[in-house]
Amino acid sequence: MRKIKSKKLLALYGCSGLGVNMLNMIMGSYLCSALMTGGFVKNVESWTYLNKTLVVAGLWAVLRFIAKAFDGLIDLPLAAFADRLHTKFGRRKTAILIGLIPTVISYCLFMVPLNAEESYLNTIWFGALLIIFYACYTLTMLTYYATFSEICETERDAIFLSNSKSICDVVYMSLSFALVPVFVACGINIRIAALVFLPLVLSMLIPMFLLKEDGETEEEVGEPLTLRRSLVVSCKSKSFMYWMLTISIMTVGLQLFLGGINELFSSTGLNMTVVMASSFAPVPLTIIAYNRIVKKKGLGVGYKFILSIFSLGMVIMLLCFHLADAVSAGTLAPIVLTLIAVFGGIFVSFSLGAFFSITYTVPTHLAQRELAQNGNSVASMYFAVQGLFEGIAAGIATGPILTLLKDKNVIALLPIIVIACCAIAFAMSFRFPQEIKEMGKESVLTVETAGNDL
Numbered sequence: 002m003r004k005i006k007s008k009k010l011l012a013l014y015g016c017s018g019l020g021v022n023m024l025n026m027i028m029g030s031y032l033c034s035a036l037m038t039g040g041f042v043k044n045v046e047s048w049t050y051l052n053k054t055l056v057v058a059g060l061w062a063v064l065r066f067i068a069k070a071f072d073g074l075i076d077l078p079l080a081a082f083a084d085r086l087h088t089k090f091g092r093r094k095t096a097i098l099i100g101l102i103p104t105v106i107s108y109c110l111f112m113v114p115l116n117a118e119e120s121y122l123n124t125i126w127f128g129a130l131l132i133i134f135y136a137c138y139t140l141t142m143l144t145y146y147a148t149f150s151e152i153c154e155t156e157r158d159a160i161f162l163s164n165s166k167s168i169c170d171v172v173y174m175s176l177s178f179a180l181v182p183v184f185v186a187c188g189i190n191i192r193i194a195a196l197v198f199l200p201l202v203l204s205m206l207i208p209m210f211l212l213k214e215d216g217e218t219e220e221e222v223g224e225p226l227t228l229r230r231s232l233v234v235s236c237k238s239k240s241f242m243y244w245m246l247t248i249s250i251m252t253v254g255l256q257l258f259l260g261g262i263n264e265l266f267s268s269t270g271l272n273m274t275v276v277m278a279s280s281f282a283p284v285p286l287t288i289i290a291y292n293r294i295v296k297k298k299g300l301g302v303g304y305k306f307i308l309s310i311f312s313l314g315m316v317i318m319l320l321c322f323h324l325a326d327a328v329s330a331g332t333l334a335p336i337v338l339t340l341i342a343v344f345g346g347i348f349v350s351f352s353l354g355a356f357f358s359i360t361y362t363v364p365t366h367l368a369q370r371e372l373a374q375n376g377n378s379v380a381s382m383y384f385a386v387q388g389l390f391e392g393i394a395a396g397i398a399t400g401p402i403l404t405l406l407k408d409k410n411v412i413a414l415l416p417i418i419v420i421a422c423c424a425i426a427f428a429m430s431f432r433f434p435q436e437i438k439e440m441g442k443e444s445v446l447t448v449e450t451a452g453n454d455l
Contacts (some may be wrong), residue, residue, distance in 0.1 A: 002093075002151040003213035010211060011158060015165030017208050018145055020201030021101070023173040024108050025138055027195045028131075029399060030259055031181060032111055033065065035191045036127060040264030040407040047185040050192060055114050056124040062404035064128030069396030072135035076143060076392070077232060079136070080385030083144045091214035093148050100140030101205055107134040108199070112192040139388055145208060147381035149361060150368040152212070159365045160441055164288055167358035171288075171350060173201070178262070234371065235382045240434040241367050245390045247429045248360065251308070252394035253402075254422030255356060257415060258315070258349075260399040264412045265322060271342055291355045292441075301438030304359060304430050311352035312423040317345025319416040360387065366440055 005011055034040070035049045036056045046052040079100075086092040111130045114123050153159040176198070184194040236242060295303040321342045327333035364383040371377050406412050 004154040005152045006154060011162045012165045013207060014211055015162055016169050017205055018142060019169045019173050020204040021141055022170060023198050023201050026173060026177045027198060028134060031191050032195060037407060040412050044185050047188055047190050050114060051117055054119045056127060057121055058404060058408050060124045062400050066396040066400030068131040068135055069392045071132050072139055072392040074389060075136050076139055076385035076388040079140045080143055080381035083381045091212060093144055093214060094209055094212055096144040097141055097208060100137045104134060104137040104141055105202055143381055143384045143388055146384045149365040156366060160362055163358045163361035166361055167354045168288055170357040171354045234377050235386050240436055244363055244437060245387060247426055249390045249394040250422050251426040252391045253398045254419040256395040257398040257402060258419050261403050261415045264407060265415055271339060288354050295441040296443040299438050299442040300440040301430060301433045305427055307352045307355040308423045308427045310348050312420045314345050314348030315416040315419045322413055
């Protein structure tokens with residue numbers, strides 16, 4: 002794999018996953034929620050497919066969990082497939098296309114219920130499509146993420162690419178949370194809104210032009226490992242496995258927030274377009290601030306900081322939910338509630354950008370070290386194992402937990418659960434291995450660079 006040395010091209014490469022991740026966001030945050038009316042108060046006819054519940058809540062909770070858990074489990078054979086694939090077109094580009102096409106097809110089919118009533122048939126249909134969507138989406142994205150360690154020449158480049166990707170992640174979340182409520186408020190059904198964003202998936206064609214896989218040597222590619230061997234190599238890394246445990250706890254809180262924010266604010270009367278657009282606008286600046294923290298103190302301190310900020314954002318979100326009654330009673334001006342929500346959104350957006358950057362940076366860094374020290378190419382497997390842990394965590398968050406909160410109409414408990422997850426992850430971060438704690442620290446990078454130049 003040829004290295005990409007231009008910062009502009011690395012930034013462009015970081016934009017590749019914007020469209021596919023947007024589909025995943027729409028699927029998890031909107032389309033899955035649109036199958037049930039529970040939790041929605043206003044514009045229910047637009048937030049849901051047919052203004053009625055189409056799935057059986059108990060079975061849907063189980064199938065949604067199974068879909069996310071299967072998404073994590075299938076990462077492992079898919080990673081081995083992506084690492085061992087050999088084609089004239091290029092192993093990475095071929096694997097991306099194999100996953101991309103059925104991802105788009107299953108996304109479109111998910112908008113078509115088999116009947117117009119709550120039924121087991123609909124529930125099974127949507128559950129099966131969700132499994133297909135997550136599996137194909139995962140093959141596309143884990144292959145893309147695996148290329149991070151292959152196209153970056155230095156750790157600085159890897160951090161730059163991860164930050165570029167995280168900014169793009171915040172862009173698609175901004176589009177999702179800011180524009181979708183506008184469509185809904187205008188009476189446009191959520192399915193039509195979902196189709197509006199479909200063309201963004203073309204951004205995944207960027208790797209087709211920037212990846213240069215011709216002339217790869219065995220030293221560059223690394224030893225082609227079997228599924229069992231690559232899994233063993235990944236799981237033997239104590240640093241990587243402890244990172245998996247910590248990131249899983251964080252993912253439960255993060256996915257619960259992303260999957261339930263619409264229901265949480267449905268009854269507040271807030272203009273979510275204003276709130277989300279205003280709160281996501283300063284994201285590039287917050288990424289710069291986060292990077293400065295990491296450069297001075299290392300990733301360990303940066304991780305603790307963003308967990309604290311995210312928890313504070315959840316406290317403010319919870320406050321907004323309860324202050325909505327004061328607005329209804331006329332004792333609080335709506336503009337005050339909106340300003341408080343925007344303030345909380347800034348804290349949340351700061352954390353979201355950094356969260357995504359971390360999930361790219363750590364596996365990329367550890368995969369580069371494994372290839373350099375032992376000659377093992379496990380980039381896809383590292384992201385696959387991370388995907389397994391994140392998939393199970395997301396399944397727990399958006400399956401049993403979120404479905405129960407919606408079904409029992411206790412959505413106000415959502416921020417409290419998120420705060421609890423952040424507290425656990427914060428405590429676990431004190432036991433990070435030194436190589437993770439020091440990751441990204443300027444003094445460490447300077448020493449490593451000097452050592453490589455000798």
